[in-house]
Amino acid sequence: MFLRQNRTNPTSSTGNHTSSHYLSLFPKIRGMHTENHLKNSDFITDAVIGMSDGLTVPFALAAGLSGAVSDNLIIITAGIAEIVAGCIAMGLGGYLAGKTELDHYQSELKREYEEVDRVPEKEMQEVEEVFAGYGLSEESQHTIALELSKNKTNWVNFMMKFELGLEAPNPNRARNSAVTIGMAYFVGGLLPLSAYFFTDRPQTGLVVSSVFTTICLFVFGYFKSKVTGQPPFTGALKVTFIGLLAAAAAFGIAKIIS
Secondary structure, three states: OHHHHHHHOOOOHHHHHHHHHHHHHHHHHHHHOOOOOOOOHHHHHHHHHHHHHHHHHHHHHHHHHHOOOOOHHHHHHHHHHHHHHHHHHHHHHHHHHHHHHHHHHHHHHHHHHHHHHHOHHHHHHHHHHHHHOOOOOHHHHHHHHHHHOOOHHHHHHHHHHHOOOOOOOOOOHHHHHHHHHHHHHHHHHHHHHHHHHOOOOHHHHHHHHHHHHHHHHHHHHHHHHHHOOOOHHHHHHHHHHHHHHHHHHHHHHHHHHO
C-alpha cells in the first residue's frame, strides 16, 4: 500500500525527483533534433545565376578570341567590355525580375482584399476546401474558416499563401538581386580572364585559363550542389561540363570563321 501511494503521489520526494529528472532531459532531447533548412535562398539563387554566367560567358568569349587573334590585349579589352556589359545586363535583369515579383504580389494582395469584402462566403468556402485537402472533417473545416475570418489580415495572408501559392517578397528584393547578380557575374568573369594578364600569347593564356576555370567551375559546382542539397560531385561535374562545352563551341566557331 505504501509503495503504491508513494509511486502515485505527485508531491512525494520520489515523484518530484523523477519529474525533475525527466524535465532536465527536455533541453537535451530538444537539442538532439536540429532542422537544417536552406535560409536566404534568394541570395543563393542570385549568386548562382551571376557566378555561373560569369564563369561561362567570358571564358567562352576569351576562348573564341584565342583562336582568332594573336594579341592578349585584344582579348583583355574585349573581355573587360563583356564583363561590364554583362554586369549591367544581368543586374538589370535581376532588378526587373524582383520588381515584377513584388508588383505581382501587391496586385494579387489588393484583389484578395477586395474579394474578402465582396464575397466573404465564397472565400470562406475556399478556406474550407484547403483544409479538406488535408483530410479534416467538415465541422473542423467550418470552425477553422470561421475563426480565420475574424481577422481580415490573417485571412488574406492565408489565402495568398495557400490558395495562390504566393509568399510575401522582400521589399528590397529587386535591389538586392541586382547587386548580387551583378557582383557575382563580375567576380566570375574576372577569374577566366585573369590568365591573359600574366601570359604573353593567347594560346598560352587559353591553356592557363582553361585549367584555372575548370578548377573554379568544379569547386563552384560542388559547393552550389552541396548548399542546395544535391549530390556535390555530380553537380560539380555537370557545371564543369557545361562551362567547358560552351568554351569549346566558341573556340571551334572562331577557328572555322578565321
